[in-house]
Amino acid sequence: METSSLAGCTPLGILWRAGGGKKRIASFKFRITERQSGRLDKPLTLSEKIVYSHLDDPINQEIERGKTYLRLRPDRVAMQDATAQMAMLQFISSGLPRVAVPSTIHCDHLIEAQIGGDKDLARAKEMNKEVYNFLATAAAKYGVGFWKPGSGIIHQIVLENYAYPGVLLIGTDSHTPNGGGLGGVCVGVGGADAVDVMAGIPWELKCPKIIGVKLTGELSGWTSPKDVILKVAGILTVKGGTGAIVEYHGPGVESISCTGMGTICNMGAEIGATTSIFPYNPRMKAYLDKTGREEIAALADDFQDLLVPDKGCEYDQLIEINLNELKPHINGPFTPDLAHPVSEIGAAAEKNDWPLDIRVGLIGSCTNSSYEDMGRSAAVAIQALDHGLKCKSQFTVTPGSEQIRATIERDGYAKILRDIGGLVLANACGPCIGQWDRQDVKKGEKNTIVTSYNRNFTGRNDANPATHAFVTSPEIVTAFAIAGTLKFDPERDLLTGADGKKFKLNPPSADELPSKGFDPGEDTYQHPPKDSKGISVIVSPESNRLQLLEPFDRWNKEDLVDMRVLIKVKGKCTTDHISAAGPWLKFRGHLDNISNNLLIGAVNIENNKVNEVKNYLTNQYGPVPETARAYKKQGISWVVVGDENYGEGSSREHAALEPRHLGGRAIIVKSFARIHETNLKKQGLLPLTFSNPADYDKVQPEDQVSIIGLKEFTPGKPLTCILKHKDGSQDKIMLSHTFNEGQIEWFRAGSALNRMKELQK
Secondary structure (H helix, E strand, O other), X not given: OOOOOOOOOOOHXXXXXXXXXXXXXXXXXXXXXXXXXXXXXXXXXXXXXXXXXXXXXXXXOOOOOOOOEEEEOOOEEEEEHHHHHHHHHXXXXXXXXXXXXOEEEEOOOOOOEOOOHHHHHHHHHHXXXXXXXXXXXXXXXXXXXXXXXOOEOHHHHHHXXXXXXXXXXXXXXXXXXXXXXXXXXEEEOOHHHXXXXXXXXXXXXXXXXXXXXXXXXXXXXXXXXXHHHHHHHHHHOOOOOEOEEEEEEOHHHHHOOHHHHHHHHHHHHHHOEOEEEOOOOHHHHHHHHHOOOHHHHHHHHHXXXXXXXXXXXXXXXXXXXXXXXXXXXXXXXXXXXXXXXHHHXXXXXXXXOXXXXXXXXXXXXXXXXXXXXXXXXXXXXXXXXXXXXXXXOEEEEOOOEHHHHHHHHHOOHHHHHHHOOEEEOOOOOHHHHOOEOOOOOOOOOOEEEEEOOOOOOOOOOOOOOOEEEEEOOHHHHHHHHHHOEOOOOOOOOOEEOOOOOEEOOOOOOOOOOOOOOOOOOOOOEEOOOOOOOOOOOXXXXXXXXXXXXXXXXXXXXXXXXXEEEEEEEOOOOOHHHHEXXXXXXXXXXXXXXXXXXXXXXXXXXXXXXXXXXXXXXXXXXEOHHHHHHHHHHOOOOEEEEOOOOEOOOOOOOHHHHHHHHOOEEEEEEOOEOHHHHHHHHHOOOEEEEXXXXXXXXXXXXXXXXXXXXXXXXXXXXXXXXXXXXXXXXEEEEEEEOOOOHHHHHHHXXXXXXXXXXXXXX
């Protein structure tokens, strides 16, 4: 297994051993103390220290929170296998010989949960052989580290090996902020952003606002780190963190383990935050020490003042949470910001006619699969076993990494969880992302599942829109699985043992780190060779899994006129609605094939149906992708009209690539999620917002839409939109945008990748 001493990993400790540590720290300190020049003459948040220390041109960069675009130099890139396919295909198209920054690929998304860890892994290796071979050879060819299937979930691997205090890391997965649990600014992005960084091009990020969350008191009893973010999600909602970094601070921080901080940062993606972060503290030091990075911890100790917020720094918004008063929470169904105390969920379920009977409890995922998480779950399970009980619900366990799997096997946690009725799955994402061959319910059958995952959108886990998914901590999931009902409150209610006697579960406790150290398990890392000249990357033209990319067409220097409305979306439209995961993951490397899932989960406001829109060439209703292809074949451009926070959820850039590939030109909505808006810009689309949100109601599905003023397209200047209605009348509305000059050049070139090639000439 890779450790932080291997090439392709550049934490401060490596630089220190290589003789560059003092120089790097000096540079870090110089940049963040630029306040001496008068430009930043104020106390800085931790987020500002790290972000500004990675500016490409710190002297000339304009810095204004929420306004200016920063040009940054991230330290490294991490990619999961589903998004890495398109990222590497784009990198190959760039013509560059080798990545410019340390980068890794992690095989975690293509393993379907079916019958158990070993067999599911073997099946995935066989089914995805072509894709894994492509990723392994492309990684070796272009200097990228490769974590083989079975290694574990990308975010757990990053935390164990690559994250460190002060790092700026980007990852092609929305839950990359998990690394904030080790004091880094770790940001989820689309594949095109990753390609820019791997190509040595500065990465653009709108200067984030900073939301402070002050923690006081201490966690205790059944309350866990997960409850902090479940509470915050209830306060901020799914879009309350958009454009902001959430920075946790205060005396309550030190009652949370390092992996617990990772849990909180991980699920910050569900409030739309750019990322989340904790200040350096002794719990991070302990984790670094246990994972073989003692020198990095020592270096962080020496410069701790740089790795915490300055006293008196200002936040754009401040939330205070007293951990002494925080109760266990459970959020859902269908959205991760619908927060309930566990003590009230039974009553809420009865009131709203949510199924009380819990069919399946699922623990693990990138959010909650640490050694401490497994230990606390086992501490609940063993109490039930001592009273002769097993789970009433089905129960699954997903270790976060090979290191976690091997360690919980050695220390007996895995056996306890199996004995209670648990099925230990492969070290992979599995049901959390819809990779679940679920057989116990039929599609459309109303049921409840409870998970320790991060996301619970409609159909997210099992493709069943009638599944009511709730998210909570792993220990609460375990208690619920034992009781089998949402009406159970472990803080108050009793269980009946096999002997008929009543008993109450004690609050769980477990070591946050293994006393015997971590067992690394199998070595699953492939190091890129120094000389890759003899390595060939082959993509067969006949493949239905992989497809080399063709450049998108350039803007024709004319306004976009008389475009059709492909679909006017009603309500929530996440990237799962735009480009479904689950069985579609196998086509993530083949743009044309995966485009057959475009918007098949979105609700058409015209008829309240999914995947049924009117084709105005035939006046017949049909699937969304089929209709888009028909328009493209006839040279007819089209737009999508959407509601608030369009594109929330996963970072998947396929949700931007697919509409571009099938002839889309603009996405017009009330508001965007950050990553998706950037992804659309990267692919040459126009992400536009109604200057007056009420104008959403003026757009009719049968309208023809024209966007006027593109020849004078400039930052800050709205575009004019003409809506031609079926009755011959017209409406003129204004559309806002967030394009800067460089991003407008992406649009003109047809995509960011096209623009990169232009600049290479």
